[in-house]
Amino acid sequence: MKTILTGLRVNSEPTLGNYLGAVLPMVRLANAYKADHNINIFVPDLHSIISKVDGNLKKNIFRSIKIYFAAGLEPNENVHLYRQSYVPAHSELCWILECNASMGELSRMTQYKEKSEGKASVNAGIFNYPVLMAADILLYGAEYVPVGEDQFQHLELTRNLAMRFNNKYGREIFIPPVKTEDQLKFMGVENGIRIRSLTDPERKMSKSSRAENSKIMMLDDPEVAAKKIMSATTDSVGKIQYDMFNQPGISNLLQIEALVNNIPLQDVVSTWAGETRYGDLKQKVASSVKSMLEIFQARMKEIPDETVLEYLEAGEEYANFVSKAKLLEVQNAVGLR
């Protein structure tokens, strides 16, 4: 069976960007493909500690699993939920891959540049985490990795590391994830999803941003979230149209409206064509986001911790079994075994 895999860092609660860019696409694919695909949804707890952790990491881990169920994930024997730090092969393979990755290629990663920009000191985890991400993917031969647009460069790195390793050892040890264009086709989208900051729409909505009004957190009071949409930065063009280059604020709102209601962007754009009143668009998007958050937050409360733990323990048994076998193959190739 082919594998679809994704993960969401738990350094803090997710934003609407994480939800629309990564959680919802994964849940939709999981529900559609679970009969004949492995669906690996893991909690990248080791990735999470590269940033400051807000709140309690253990609680954040449980909350992260609940988020997938609240988004509509249907349990199934092929759906595997696990914590990265409970599966040691991730860290072990990471080291071996580190020894096959170059400082040059890692320093070209946009995420590294953005996360280290303007900082006097940057931890080595921020530099190395794309290699751990490659290990997360290659251990399970995951060909499809639904992520937001910001992570596509890391998927390309994963492909390169896999192919380099296979060439070096003369056999197909790793299955590389499919190319970005094929990832997009599989996700059923033309471009990667990138939800923008509400206050600075040139940038992506980011959970670590200090500007509270720039981001909607999935556990924000729905009224507060609606107010953040109402105060979103727009422009002075005076036309409601999708033009991410010249009107990123308005385009971002149109994109949010489409994704929250699961309707094609083109349909939303047509509905608003010819309209000029930005306030009306904001009202509509604010109301869509508010309703979505109310339903989502009510569902979050329905899932007990005990159920989450049962799923995690079962998933970790599966993940350890699969990953240990792949790690042994790698260790044999390198000569460690």
Ligand code: AQP
């Ligand atoms: N703004 C976004 N729009 C669409 N997708 C996004 N993702 C992140 N931001 C957006 C996608 O969410 C998934 C999980 O991301 P993550 O939490 O593992 O790490 P991140 O990319 O570092 O997320 P943030 O919000 O940007 O966190 P901080 O501010 O801490 O760095 C990924 O699939 C990502 O593409």
